[in-house]
Amino acid sequence: MCGMQKIQGWKMTDREITQIEALANEAHSAPWYAYSNVIVSEANDRPPINVAMVLDNDDAAFIEAARKAVPKMAAEIRRLRAALERISEYRYRNETEMAEAAKEALE
Numbered sequence: 630m631c632g633m634q635k636i637q638g639w640k641m642t643d644r645e646i647t648q649i650e651a652l653a654n655e656a657h658s659a660p661w662y663a664y665s666n667v668i669v670s671e672a673n674d675r676p677p678i679n680v681a682m683v684l685d686n687d688d689a690a691f692i693e694a695a696r697k698a699v700p701k702m703a704a705e706i707r708r709l710r711a712a713l714e715r716i717s718e719y720r721y722r723n724e725t726e727m728a729e730a731a732k733e734a735l736e
Contacts, residue, residue, distance in 0.1 A: 646706055712733070713734070716734060
């Protein structure tokens with residue numbers, strides 16, 4: 630993977646999340662669109678740019694979706710980790726407070 634260490638296992642470290650966010654931020658501006666097997670960046674402030682060509686249309690569709698999803702997924706991971714941290718603070722308190730914290734985290 631260019632610019633990032635291979636991810637080991639299923640758990641992503643904060644460092645890995647930061648690295649993938651940095652890669653997304655350094656890439657051409659979103660949104661990206663797949664036209665057949667060509668990935669195009671169509672930022673409003675400039676003409677379309679061919680970002681990549683792939684061999685398979687399904688790969689192109691995945692890359693288009695990933696460009697939009699990766700920044701959102703990284704933010705969601707950070708939000709859920711913060712929520713779990715808040716919930717764990719209630720571990721030794723009463724169950725009502727813990728349930729309320731869990732409900733808030735999942736909204």
